[in-house]
Amino acid sequence: MLLSNTASIVLCLLTLAFSAAIISLRFYLRLHSRNKFHWTRPDVGIIVSLIFQSLTTVVSLLILLLPPDPKRLVWLFDTVLVLYIFTLWSIxxxxxxxxxxxxxQLDRAHKIARFALYTMWTTFVVLTIELAVVFLPVSMLPGQAKAARFTANFWTGVALNVGTDMMLIATPFFALSLLTEKRTRIAVSVVFGLAAIVIVISIVRAISMSANGVDCDTLILVLSHFEFAAGVTISAIPVISGGLTRIYLRGALGNSENQALEIGQGSQRATHRSEFGSLGAGSSCNHILSDVEQVVPDRCMKS
Incomplete structure (x- = not known):
């Protein structure tokens, strides 16, 4: 084993907690946005992925904690494989x-994005069929297919996983490359960097499984959880970036409004002071008022 059971358990739990924290922050910022919150398909997909990731963590802990039993381990690893595919494709x-x-708002990019969405659904259906073929009883398959089905299904799954990751990277690239705002470009760079990390993790995981899956079982479980956490982060970065930007702009706008209000109040005080100062004891207005007060009693006495 490349990792101890204790280290693997800690890493699996930490990645699950990290994914839950990222998703919670995503929904917190959505709830506190100006627009009224409503459920969208990306929200449903990410919640479903968190459910599957939690189930994957539970099964992984069973693998790491229970005494080794060959039959039970085979069943648990098959369960992890199914949950792994469902979690990844939900993300x-x-x-x-x-x-x-x-x-x-972008016709060409929108067509590419819709094509990518249809491709995700198609590959998900293909992988589901592959899983059904993998779990068929050996007696139902021809003799020549018994040895080749696992290898073919395994590398087909790896190719579809890496290929769909590359498609998701390429889909928004041309539209996002036109952005000039510094914060947005930083967020986009982080997204592409994490996507590249996900691809590397997928390849390393596949090589580890093909080379010696028995000795690398803990490493495979940990890499799967890292892949989940990176995918959840990629899906949440645009929402988190937009939410934090709105909070920053609100704070800046609030400070500017307070400064403008203080300036306005200060100018009003200065105006009132100048008006009161112009009505002082030696002012011409006071002289005129005193003259009027003197004239009025004289006229009353004459009348």
């Missing part, structure tokens, strides 16, 4: 739905 579909929403 991919959430990102694809978001890209469709993001590119609604």
């Amino acid at each position: 991919k579909l959430s990102i694809a739905f978001f890209l469709v929403q993001l590119t609604q």
